[in-house]
Amino acid sequence: MSQSTTTPAPHHPDSPVPVYGAAVPEGADEETRALVETLYRDGIVAKKGAFTPAWADAMREDVEAALAEALSRPDGAVGRGPDRYYVEIHPEQLRGFVDLVDHPWVRTVCEAVLGPDYQVVELGFDVPGPGAVNQPWHRDFPMPEETRRTGRLTSLAFNLTGVDTAEDMGPFEVAPGTQFDLSDGFDHGMFPPKSLYGRFEERAVRKYPQRGDVSARSALTVHRGTKNDSQLTRPVLVLGVDAPGAGNAEHHDMAVTKGYYESLPQRVRDHLVCPVVDELTPITQKHTIEGLVMGEA
Ligand SMILES: O=C(O)CCC(=O)C(=O)O
Numbered sequence: 001m002s003q004s005t006t007t008p009a010p011h012h013p014d015s016p017v018p019v020y021g022a023a024v025p026e027g028a029d030e031e032t033r034a035l036v037e038t039l040y041r042d043g044i045v046a047k048k049g050a051f052t053p054a055w056a057d058a059m060r061e062d063v064e065a066a067l068a069e070a071l072s073r074p075d076g077a078v079g080r081g082p083d084r085y086y087v088e089i090h091p092e093q094l095r096g097f098v099d100l101v102d103h104p105w106v107r108t109v110c111e112a113v114l115g116p117d118y119q120v121v122e123l124g125f126d127v128p129g130p131g132a133v134n135q136p137w138h139r140d141f142p143m144p145e146e147t148r149r150t151g152r153l154t155s156l157a158f159n160l161t162g163v164d165t166a167e168d169m170g171p172f173e174v175a176p177g178t179q180f181d182l183s184d185g186f187d188h189g190m191f192p193p194k195s196l197y198g199r200f201e202e203r204a205v206r207k208y209p210q211r212g213d214v215s216a217r218s219a220l221t222v223h224r225g226t227k228n229d230s231q232l233t234r235p236v237l238v239l240g241v242d243a244p245g246a247g248n249a250e251h252h253d254m255a256v257t258k259g260y261y262e263s264l265p266q267r268v269r270d271h272l273v274c275p276v277v278d279e280l281t282p283i284t285q286k287h288t289i290e291g292l293v294m295g296e297a
């Protein structure tokens, strides 16, 4: 999967034309090529109906149990704005974890974009409640040096909704094609200045995923959760996957017990780099810059 050395420098946010080509692995079939091309062009790609609605309902139950547990202890959940929580969990807190990481579409996207040695580094969820407001446009982390230099994406965030998304629930909004915007002037490399909001608003697409759908995006594609005008929460699962060396694992505290690890198929184990422990420790959320900038819940 070597990308040509002639890749031009990333374009400036003011430039309308993304200059990166997709890094399609050699020998990829047509479906894989299309997935990688869409991801490199739009910064997001999705598969409808990857799981059944019943599978998504079970995921939602696990997410709600984990949220209740996290809210019951100090720093179990971190605020990402008013009535919007982020909670990180361990794989065995999610009954469908193996189904998720072993799903053919998920595996294909990971392998094609991140290479055969991709690493599952983060499992968590965002829960915007009825009081959630528009988030500032943002990246989930700053552009890594490698992406800036080579135009290669080195990590992916998979999202799965726990509910059928309706307009009044404050849908996820994304600005396709902004994953390679240079971040000069972005606050902490993540939050673009208001003077650039026009660029994101022009491109903004609201997503209405239904239970069972899965999407994969670059965390660099500028996006935001929007204002929830309903009485319902809109839980979203987040699975973070890295290319080797991308360095996101160190920001997360995922672990698995020995017994659970031993129960996993080898091809799932192959992508887990987290510690194997005797007993799980509930994850304490670090207070992050996201919480600060988005306004603690
Ligand atoms: O509301 C969403 O779906 C995404 C929220 C988000 O982007 C974040 O908290 O970083």
Ligand SMILES: [Fe+2]
Residues within 6 Å of the ligand: 138, 139, 140, 223, 224
């Ligand atoms: Fe985000």
